[in-house]
Amino acid sequence: MIFLRYILCPVVPIYYLVTWFRNKLYDLGIKKSMSHKLPVICVGNLSTGGTGKTPMIEYLIDLLKKDYRVATLSRGYKRKTEGFQLANKDATAESIGDEPFQFYNKFKEDILVAVDADRNNGIKQLQSIGDVPEVVLLDDAFQHRKVNPGFNILLTTYNNPYFKDIVLPTGNLREPRRGAKRADIIMVTKCPENLSEAERNAILRQIKPKVNQRVFFSSISYSNTVISSTTTKPIKGLSDFTLVTGIANASPLVRFLKEKGLKFEHLNFKDHHEFLEQDILELDKKDFIVTTEKDFMRLKQYETLRDKLFYLPISIVINDAVKINKLIKDFLKTKL
Structure with a gap:
């Protein structure tokens, strides 16, 4: 390359x-x-x-x-829908994109989350809804x-x-x-x-x-805990897990985990990777998975991963x- x-x-x-x-x-x-x-x-x-x-x-x-009243407006990269979409309870990473879906999951009680490749149209649509941001x-x-x-x-x-x-x-x-x-x-x-x-x-x-x-x-x-759909665990208690990343640059995360003295294998996918059936079958074999919050939004839909899939929150x-x-x-x- x-x-x-x-x-x-x-x-x-x-x-x-x-x-x-x-x-x-x-x-x-x-x-x-x-x-x-x-x-x-x-x-x-x-x-x-x-x-x-x-x-x-x-x-x-x-x-x-x-x-x-805040609204986020994104393109919705790699989503499988077109035009303007306003996130609701039926939204998924596939319908609005992984990052907007992350915003919605974290802040759905506080903000509006919308996607539209045509940002001008997206802003106009947001201005036409009942509770204008x-x-x-x-x-x-x-x-x-x-x-x-x-x-x-x-x-x-x-x-x-x-x-x-x-x-x-x-x-x-x-x-x-x-x-x-x-x-x-x-x-x-x-x-x-x-x-x-x-x-x-x-x-x-x-x-x-x-x-x-x-x-x-x-x-x-980086947080000192990892989070699943149902529970949290302290990082210091983790051992021999699988790190799964589908982001542009996983190096800072890998460096952080290594500095903590943790042992793990790293499955590194390209940014916004679309996890396919063979990927999920491979992950099914793992005992404990740590991933990024963005990747978690794409992976949490798979029931077989639910009890062993955790993400590490970050902030700036x-x-x-x-x-x-x-x-x-x-x-x-x-x-x-």
Whole structure:
């Protein structure tokens, strides 16, 4: 795969020009971005793969749900439905996608969860329902420029920051680095817990934020327990289990478990893996399975796995949570 990426290096300038030209058309107003009466906060990235969008959306939900009627709007990647879908008691990972299904399972009493590949239509549909939301959180929509969000949060990882990357197909960027200029907040995710001030300053010098941009740093916090559909267990009591991951980058999770001194085999699938019958038959043979919350949403439907399938919750810790919380709430105050 890496060799193929290098072979495709001559395509990089073409991809760069196409995405640059598309963005320029939006910047000049030739292609139209639609603004909405509802405040819209977009969480996205420049690169492909796991930068931590789901934990960031959940952070925003926790921050806002007590004071505002919140809706999340996602594309619903790999779902088996089309058009606008509003999650209800019959929703599944197949009908709305694994990440929206995760939002629904965790926050169904507090928020609305919707999916639509056409984000403008999705926002219009949310405005037409009885209990209209007061704020919409757009998941993974930084490149969806048909919507003009009021507030953009751009995520980039500590180990693979956008400013050291190039565009597809040789690199991982969906668009040129200059796209970061559209962000109001740039969040460097998956940082070491003990990231020094000197390291933060070095990253800031490479990001070179605009006057109106703020840069924050976050790390992953793993729970000390794993959770099943019926019970919880402490991590320290686990032994000889199977770790199942279908996410973009499982390395931080694997590193965390190893640092705990735990012994496990790792079945590593591609991001958003669709578990097939042969996969389930293989998992049936395992005695105890630990997975991510996203993968749990796809696997918990299988009765044979119910008693041995657990997930490890994660959350994010932001270096200056008070400041970012104030920026987001100040934005909403200007719109409501």
